[in-house]
Amino acid sequence: MAIKTTELLPSSSPEELKKVLQSVASDWGDVIDDSDALQVIPLKGAMTNEVYQIAWPAKNNGLVRNVLVRIYGEGVEVFFNRDDEIRTFECMSSQGQGPRLLGRFGDGRVEEFIHARTLSAADIRDPKISELVAAKMREFHDLKMPGPRKALLWDRLRRWVSVAKSFCSAKDAKEFCLYTLKDEISMLEKELPNDHQEIGFCHNDLQYGNIMIDEETSSITIIDYEYASYNPVAYDLANHFCEMAANYHSDTPHILDYSLYPGLEDRQRFIKTYLSSAEKQPSETEVNQLVDDAEKYTLANHIFWGLWGLISAYVNKIDFNYKEYARQRFQQYWMKKQELLSSSTIRQKINVNGHVSISQKILSDSC
Numbered sequence: 001m002a003i004k005t006t007e008l009l010p011s012s013s014p015e016e017l018k019k020v021l022q023s024v025a026s027d028w029g030d031v032i033d034d035s036d037a038l039q040v041i042p043l044k045g046a047m048t049n050e051v052y053q054i055a056w057p058a059k060n061n062g063l064v065r066n067v068l069v070r071i072y073g074e075g076v077e078v079f080f081n082r083d084d085e086i087r088t089f090e091c092m093s094s095q096g097q098g099p100r101l102l103g104r105f106g107d108g109r110v111e112e113f114i115h116a117r118t119l120s121a122a123d124i125r126d127p128k129i130s131e132l133v134a135a136k137m138r139e140f141h142d143l144k145m146p147g148p149r150k151a152l153l154w155d156r157l158r159r160w161v162s163v164a165k166s167f168c169s170a171k172d173a174k175e176f177c178l179y180t181l182k183d184e185i186s187m188l189e190k191e192l193p194n195d196h197q198e199i200g201f202c203h204n205d206l207q208y209g210n211i212m213i214d215e216e217t218s219s220i221t222i223i224d225y226e227y228a229s230y231n232p233v234a235y236d237l238a239n240h241f242c243e244m245a246a247n248y249h250s251d252t253p254h255i256l257d258y259s260l261y262p263g264l265e266d267r268q269r270f271i272k273t274y275l276s277s278a279e280k281q282p283s284e285t286e287v288n289q290l291v292d293d294a295e296k297y298t299l300a301n302h303i304f305w306g307l308w309g310l311i312s313a314y315v316n317k318i319d320f321n322y323k324e325y326a327r328q329r330f331q332q333y334w335m336k337k338q339e340l341l342s343s344s345t346i347r348q349k350i351n352v353n354g355h356v357s358i359s360q361k362i363l364s365d366s367c
Helices: 014-027 082-094 127-141 153-167 170-175 178-191 233-243 264-276 284-315 322-341 360-365
Strands: 039-043 050-057 064-071 101-105 108-112 199-202 211-214 219-222 229-232
Touching: 014 064, 014 101, 014 108, 082 101, 127 199, 127 211, 127 219, 127 233, 127 264, 153 178, 153 229, 153 284, 170 178, 178 284, 199 233, 229 233, 233 264, 233 284, 264 284, 284 322
Parallel strands: none
Antiparallel strands: 039 050, 050 064, 064 108, 101 108, 199 229, 211 219
């Protein structure tokens, strides 16, 4: 569609964005002015930012240039430091990972457009694609990145609890157990595996929309590093497994279907590939240990994304039912806690059939 540059995107600084695009085009020998026909394609599925593919005709060879423009979501600075994310982005790029940063403007940036296909919800459960993702994940975790090589998970969770309390109504604070969550986080930090855990540079948001595949070469690219940090690799594996319950391109993108959570054999296969890609053949004991660790870390993951959803309901304007998403993640936490930690001191609500109820009562009664 042909549009004026100043009408290009819902950015608060269209003139600044125009200058960045002009600079990028100039580097490629192209010229963009107000008479140019710019093609704008909104890319769906993002839950933090608004993302667009922008194209214009190249000046000399008749080709079409493509870039990706990312408009930062409102209020996301409560989750991460944008300057830290940009440094991660640039460091990743210098190591041949992900897209290049082409330019920045007030409330967004311009990135290299990767000519590859973003995975679908079904793709990450495809055994062949899953193996490629597992190997790439191992490579990602082995990256040497700035900062101390220690887990940042627990401090981030505690900070988010404070942020959630500052935004939430008294009703939401009670329903989502905000006044007891810090105790839960401290308990998990103590109970989850730590004597043998490996710390790696983790993506922390490895849902299918952040994974791309070049189908000609079968190469995998991991994108979007907003939440990336050093963490236990078991936590990142747990996050990826939990994301298999989601389909953010459905009519109800906030609804999670845990019947799609990978079974034991699928998790074992993924982790065996993950460990094997480090040029060694893992023992059955090593595989099973990491499978068990990852399963326990799903508890921390449910709290992480539960808090994210609850805070986002107050600060983000993207059309997504963040609060219902948060409710489901917290329900999973309370439902799975006893089973995964095997502690007699932890209560679990079970219905008369011996199955865990997923009603809102679980959430409110567990505080």
